[in-house]
Amino acid sequence: MHQELRLHGHIDDSIEYFVTVAARDAGRCHFYETQDAGLRIFAPGNEIVLDRTGLTHWGNGGSFCEYMYGVEQPVADLLKKEVENRLVLFGAAIQPDGELRFSNETSGRIPYDQIFTEGHAFSNCFFFLTGSVYGALKTQQEDILGLLGRSLKRSPRVGDSDDARLVDDLFSFLGHRSHFYLVRLINKKHKAYADLFRTLYFKYRSIPDSEYAHIKNLAQRLDVEESQQERIRIAEMYAHRDNRAIVDEYRNILVDCYHRGSITPQENARLNRLKTLALRNKIPLALFEPLDRSLGYEKMVERQRDYIAETREIFSGLLQEQQHLNIRITREDIIHLLHNKRRAMLNRDHAFDQILLEVSRQCDEKVYAGADVGIIEQLTSVINYLEHYEYCVTQINNIAFMPGVRIEEPVIREMQRRYRILARLDQELPQTLLFADLLHNRFVGMFGRQKVECLRDDLDAGKPVRTLCDHLHQISQREQLYDEILCQAKQRIHKTYTRHLHRHAYTSLKAEVSAVLRDKGLIEDTLPEQLFRDVMLNIEKENFYLKELLPRVLAENNFALREDFLDNSGLDRFYVEELENDYVKRHDLDAEVLETLRCPAEVMTEADTPFV
DSSP, X not given: OOEEEEEEEESSSSEEEEEEEEETTGGGOOOEEEETTEEEEEETTEEEEEOSSEEEEESSOEEEEEOOTTSOOOHHHHTOTTOOEEEEETTEEEOTTSOEEEOSOOOEEEEHHHHHHHSOSSEEEXXXXXXXXXXXXXXXXXXXXXXXXXXXXXXXXXXXSOOHHHHHHHHTTSOTTOEEEEEEEEEHHHHHHHHHHHHHHHHHSSXXXXXXXXXXXXXXXXTOOHHHHHHHHHHHHHHSHHHHHHHHHHHHHHHHHHHHTOOOHHXXXXXXXXHHHHHHTTOOGGGTHXXXXXXXXXXXXXXXXXXXXXXXXXXXXXXXXXXXXXXXXXXXXXXXXXXXXXXHHHTTOTHHHHHHHHHHHHHHHHHHTTOOTHHHHHHHHHHHHHHHHHHHHHHHHHHHHSTTOOOOHHHHHHHHHHHHHHHHHOTTHXXXXXXXXXXXXXXXXXXXXXXXXXXXXXXXXTOOHHHHHHHHHHHHHHHHHHHHHXXXXXXXXXXXXXXXXXXXXXXXXXXXXXXXXXXXXXXXXXXXXXXHHHXXXXXXXXXXXXXXXXXXXXXXXXXXXXXXXXXXXOOOHHHHHHHHHHHHHHXXXXXXXXXXXXXXXXXXXXXXXXXX
């Protein structure tokens, strides 16, 4: 067990500080001294000094704060939903190659204005520690990042006003001889402005002019800069529950687009519908601007159909009248065309095929008029590669999305042949074209994903067709067995086991289901224990969703809560939708309620689009 000592004070009418020291023998620590209306916090090799105008630091440690919504942050953090906090370690810098490097130059001075401008508007933390890290300062900083970095970036307690639980969490990662020193700085004026704005916004949503005058008067009296006012207003508006749900859904779609570097027409339409919904619900469009800016929305919209323009440009070389130019379709051109075909299929965009038909017609006319027959040979080569891709992607999507699909050796053998042809263009090409989208597709089921991963690994390793088919058959058999166990178990739980299963009931249910499956010839002895446990766990998740979560989701129209459950439960989305359909019918609800509920999630990202 560790102890904590706390020190609280004020530098002036703007800056307030809270100091916490945690150690097993904290009661014996002498860690501070006052200096001319300031404060010095010290330990062997480390110190932080607070004076009238800023903070001076020496030794190890760094600063952290909760990210304010709307504040520019590294894209790497923005793309990770679990990252909530900004972390800066003294002496660390991001190099042009993206690598984080440390130096022994960790001392410095930071004015208070800079602290509350670059970090959080009214609450920022500084820290150092002893007893867990040793050696040169850059080595200590690297060790601190390994010990505390992940927790500091993700802890939801950083934004809390009480540091006790935060320090408890952090100290658990340190050795028993460690001393942890935390300094939280509060800008009292900025916090007062934030508190008033939040109170009025949460009460009125659209703040009346008479009430907004109080906010303006407070800002003038406290001398809060306009830029800080705007930062605080955007962050507090985002904090409202209704606003957060819509903005987070908008962010999730944009993040998916950013990962691919493109945005589909369906996604763009969905983003615009979310903005329309925001206006209807009095959510300021200013909440979407930071995401658009950070994730490059405008650039992605501009590039939305760039693949069509590129396709026209590549094929135009075949139709040149100047024979002496000798323009040919190169290997790189074919790779670009394959990627463009992929994007056209994902977007349900028939423009690519229309271009191909038009080019084929024009090439035939040119050859008939006396042009070199070589242009037909080039076009035929391109069409063959496109057919190889379409065949593979169609068969793989069938395997991924169609439970119980037959795995036939001739089909797998033909797929393997075409896969190798694509791989000769570029070894990594089949992975990108055929598997990357599927493995990010939220609608691929548990066993479908296992089949896709197995197929990818076996094709890449060059396994024999018989081995590949055997592996897929094994997964299909587990899938069939899982479905049958699920069906039999649900029937018996509904009829007989109406309460929570105790150990004896669990054993009896397993024996009954085993007997049925033996009679059907699906098993020889007893059920695989892990598979049966997976089924029972998923039944519990299903019951929780139908009895507790779904009624709340429907009552509140809370699609964010539904998405959170789908993302974390591991249940197949198509299966959950079937449960929802049955629930609506059973309770005689309007079917349109499901369309409204699913609307945010049902915008198929490119990765969510099957080619079945």
